[in-house]
Amino acid sequence: MLSEVEVPQPWDLTEFVRRLTGPLGKHVDLRPLSSELTPDQRVEAGITGLIVNLPRSLQIFYDDTTTPVHQFAVVMHELGHYCLGHTDTGKVQCRVDLQTTEESDAEDFGREMVLAVRGGGTLHRPPHSDDPEGVQSLGEALADID
Template sequence: MTGWRAKRRLTRLTSGIRVPATADSAALCQAVAERLDRPVQLLPLPLPTDAPCGIVITTPQSHYVAYDNRTSPLHQRHIVAHELGHLLAGHAARPVGTSDLARLLMPTLDPAMVTSVLGRMPGYDERTEWEAEVIAGLLRKHAGQRPAPPAAPTDPPTADPSTAAVVDRIRQSLAGP
């Protein structure tokens, strides 16, 4: 279903999300976190070229949006909005455990801490990707027609103490050797 009914459903998913007109990715994550009742934290990482350019990692406490920080600021914002689209649409994430995905992307991470991973991986159908793209566009539309100015490079936000060690392991695992 990729017609007007689907677009109307996706528009309803984003309605009421309050995004400032000059929203950067952090503000967009905050606005979506309020809708999801769970924090959404950004993980800017130099992802390997053969990895997806964005990944959602879910723990019992938070969602983490990892994205390739070596691409343009505009592309980074779109990657983040796309991954938030997956979260808002409720797309099923792959459970982490003994999966190949867990071993490849997070070899040093305790799988018990990560409940699921959602990224542009084989197996996600065109409809799911289309929905995430439509939602990304709607979120950017909520933030105004102009893209936000590029933010000055900063350190990623500090995770709450209960998940700081997990976030550090995620960064190390995704950064590769």
């Protein structure tokens, strides 16, 4: 599935999800939690993401107040529930407790998607504008440690 998907440049989560899920036959709507819940409500509920499987669409709610990488991981985790057959039509699946098998499997799916898109597990970053000679990846930084 992923090998056939072109990663948008510059990165765009919504566009990537559209390209990835086109063959699934359902429209996927990404919905930021900040537009649905107050910060206090999000903290109280402990929700970082959830998926609702509707007859003609998937609604994925995600915490849009975190880093782009974490947002991507949450969205991929939720999409993993659908791809792994965890969601029935009308069922809501929340990303709260990672102790269940379904949550653990969806977490693995999300993690693998992030690693595949980001380059095999190395966190690549362009050099910071204040330090153009700086480290471009975590792997590069760790390689210099004796």
